[in-house]
Amino acid sequence: MDLILKNARLIDQAAPTDIGITNGAIAAVEKNLAADTRSIDLGGRLVCSGFIETHIHLDKSCILDRCESKRGDLEEAISEGAKAKAAFTPEDVRARAIGTLEKAILQGTTHMRTHLEVDPGVGLRSLEGVLPLIKEYAWAIDLQICVFPQEGLLNNPGTDELMVAALERGCRAVGAAPYTDSNPHGQIDRVFEMARQFDVDIDMHLDFGPTPDNMDVEHVCRRTDEHKYGGRVAIGHVTKATGLSMPAFDAMAKRLADAGVALTVLPSTDLYLMGRHHTQDHNVPRGVVPAHKLLHHGVNCSLSSNNVLNPFTPFGDCSLIRIANLYANIAQVGKQADMKACFDMVTRRPAKLMRLTQYGVAVGNAADLVVLDATEPEMAVAELNPVLYAFKRGRMTVSREPARLHRPG
Numbered sequence: 001m002d003l004i005l006k007n008a009r010l011i012d013q014a015a016p017t018d019i020g021i022t023n024g025a026i027a028a029v030e031k032n033l034a035a036d037t038r039s040i041d042l043g044g045r046l047v048c049s050g051f052i053e054t055h056i057h058l059d060k061s062c063i064l065d066r067c068e069s070k071r072g073d074l075e076e077a078i079s080e081g082a083k084a085k086a087a088f089t090p091e092d093v094r095a096r097a098i099g100t101l102e103k104a105i106l107q108g109t110t111h112m113r114t115h116l117e118v119d120p121g122v123g124l125r126s127l128e129g130v131l132p133l134i135k136e137y138a139w140a141i142d143l144q145i146c147v148f149p150q151e152g153l154l155n156n157p158g159t160d161e162l163m164v165a166a167l168e169r170g171c172r173a174v175g176a177a178p179y180t181d182s183n184p185h186g187q188i189d190r191v192f193e194m195a196r197q198f199d200v201d202i203d204m205h206l207d208f209g210p211t212p213d214n215m216d217v218e219h220v221c222r223r224t225d226e227h228k229y230g231g232r233v234a235i236g237h238v239t240k241a242t243g244l245s246m247p248a249f250d251a252m253a254k255r256l257a258d259a260g261v262a263l264t265v266l267p268s269t270d271l272y273l274m275g276r277h278h279t280q281d282h283n284v285p286r287g288v289v290p291a292h293k294l295l296h297h298g299v300n301c302s303l304s305s306n307n308v309l310n311p312f313t314p315f316g317d318c319s320l321i322r323i324a325n326l327y328a329n330i331a332q333v334g335k336q337a338d339m340k341a342c343f344d345m346v347t348r349r350p351a352k353l354m355r356l357t358q359y360g361v362a363v364g365n366a367a368d369l370v371v372l373d374a375t376e377p378e379m380a381v382a383e384l385n386p387v388l389y390a391f392k393r394g395r396m397t398v399s400r401e402p403a404r405l406h407r408p409g
């Protein structure tokens, strides 16, 4: 053994155990492992595989000081983002992406899918800023890039070629933003073609609007079936679904589950951008899809940060446990089983969404672990317990001292 984590509390196990790590992998999970090697006594604290961010935008994070947010709606955020993006250089993108990536690592995130924009305005400059970070930060995080056309595809000549170039340079997923396209279904169809050509997964921004009209979710499910892409397609936001009646919502859930399309809720962005169309100054709709209800229908869901300190979301510390807590608050999660499901939606469920193998605390899996100052996942969500350690392939990447009271005398 290279390292033993002693007195580790695992999810669904009442009594603490030990975790032995060899060559970056979990070699043993059993009580009283002999410790003639380096060991850390965790005192019964919760250990699980690292947090997984399936939907974040490193390339346009931390640009608040360059943008206005007067209306605070999606259209303004896209246009302010486009203006700022025109001046991006690879060096500028790199510096901001590193700042955000390191914040995520410090919060215990060990896997990330960052969505990245290409179009004639920014060209491949954002890709050039982010791509080298995959190797440079492999010591702490598995980073993959999902390339997508934020400002439209069929309406924006030159974008298609740039997406193909980005896929040729190693993007592992392809995304979409059909609501900015002159032909939303045409964009979705072209994205499926690209995914098939490069054998990559699909992760689309979809149905990001205030009312449930003209939803694209059925079209995506149909294409998923036709291309036999079930289990490889995710859609994000889908805020339009918050306007569906409960029977219509349940029907959508069944359709997603049958097609194998996962859904990612981005609570911070959805709360900030949605409801702006509301004509009254009170009872503003919040626009966050109740993901835990989709789970009950068999849909796979994740919760993610999306944007950090930009006109889409002027907040962000890259803490996924905070996002889970934010979601639980706004979605009125009260049952302990649903609270635990919120934890699952930043850990094992996004692992499934990204088709990660070797995830979870079990012998043979990668030792990508976090230690929380908690004993149960549902309480970690409720109390926002901090990450005390993170490990990537068995090597410690983060440590944090628990806060201490200094009483007088």
Ligand SMILES: [Zn+2]
Pocket (backbone or CB within 6 Å): 055, 056, 057, 115, 205, 236, 306, 307
């Ligand atoms: Zn996004």
